[in-house]
Amino acid sequence: MTDLEVRHATHPDQVPGFDTAALRRAYLVERLFTDDEVTAVLTHHDRIVLAGARPANGPLTLGTWPELRSEFFLERREAGIVNVGGAGTITVDGTKYDLAPGACLYAGRGAREVTFESASASEPADFYIFSATAHTAYPTTLVAPGEGNRLELGDQQTSNRRTINQYIHANGVQSCQVVLGVTTLHPGSTWNTMPAHTHDRRTECYLYFGLPETERVVHLLGEPDETRHLLIADRQAVISPSWSIHSGVGTAAYSFVWAMAGENQAFTDMDGVDVQDLR
Numbered sequence: 001m002t003d004l005e006v007r008h009a010t011h012p013d014q015v016p017g018f019d020t021a022a023l024r025r026a027y028l029v030e031r032l033f034t035d036d037e038v039t040a041v042l043t044h045h046d047r048i049v050l051a052g053a054r055p056a057n058g059p060l061t062l063g064t065w066p067e068l069r070s071e072f073f074l075e076r077r078e079a080g081i082v083n084v085g086g087a088g089t090i091t092v093d094g095t096k097y098d099l100a101p102g103a104c105l106y107a108g109r110g111a112r113e114v115t116f117e118s119a120s121a122s123e124p125a126d127f128y129i130f131s132a133t134a135h136t137a138y139p140t141t142l143v144a145p146g147e148g149n150r151l152e153l154g155d156q157q158t159s160n161r162r163t164i165n166q167y168i169h170a171n172g173v174q175s176c177q178v179v180l181g182v183t184t185l186h187p188g189s190t191w192n193t194m195p196a197h198t199h200d201r202r203t204e205c206y207l208y209f210g211l212p213e214t215e216r217v218v219h220l221l222g223e224p225d226e227t228r229h230l231l232i233a234d235r236q237a238v239i240s241p242s243w244s245i246h247s248g249v250g251t252a253a254y255s256f257v258w259a260m261a262g263e264n265q266a267f268t269d270m271d272g273v274d275v276q277d278l279r
């Protein structure tokens with residue numbers, strides 16, 4: 001276990017004063033996946049923990065961090081975990097779950113022992129973990145890739161034809177706070193959510209994956225009338241505070257895990273911003 005990186009919450013008034021490096025330090029999580037490590041970042045925006053586990057040469061155990069003052073990581077937390085690497089397994093308190101690439105496991109509050117393993121050392125699993133605080137225990141549940149509630153959105157004419165798979169949500173796998181899914185762009189489409197939106201009641205994080213190594217996503221963030229951009233590589237995550245838009249365009253097609261936590265779980269509780277109102 002590497003140290004927990006703690007990131008304090010930011011105010012939108014700080015954004016105009018941030019240069020590129022400061023924006024990246026505040027909102028981009030560049031390295032989540034390292035062989036045989038669990039890497040984690042705590043953002044004080046809704047106390048979300050983003051973590052990555054890559055079991056390369058053997059099983060990896062999810063420990064806890066002193067900053068959480070908990071006996072085990074999920075003592076007061078829940079987590080949505082998506083496999084963005086090769087096939088692997090997660091064992092939760094003795095029960096083993098097979099996670100094909102793209103599969104999602106919800107791990108409920110109270111699960112003590114969580115271990116990660118790859119099916120093959122030559123193509124290790126990359127487990128992306130999105131965790132929020134939890135007031136009660138919902139059952140640990142596996143969702144196969146593509147098995148969630150499917151939404152077909154966008155149009156090829158505007159380069160944003162994409163499939164949204166809602167995994168952990170109001171009408172799917174139950175959770176306290178976490179709402180999570182995977183969106184995949186169709187070939188030739190490059191824009192995710194545009195017109196963009198905010199949702200003042202939730203923080204949202206994106207983990208981009210399936211993007212070729214030589215390509216990037218230009219991700220827009222900030223208040224709608226004061227936007228900035230980040231250039232994001234494969235398997236990097238970005239934190240969007242409640243006041244920030246979160247919309248990106250890739251130099252190639254890609255997928256991303258979107259995950260939220262906060263006041264409510266209403267997916268449609270969004271405030272859209274017309275394209276011509278963005279600055």
Ligand SMILES: O=C[C@H](O)[C@@H](O)CC(=O)C(=O)O
Nearest residue numbers: 162164183192193204258270
């Ligand atoms: O609040 C919800 C989110 O931003 C995502 O679900 C958006 C998304 O996956 C997409 O439009 O492609």
Ligand SMILES: [Zn+2]
Nearest residue numbers: 197199204246
């Ligand atoms: Zn959103």
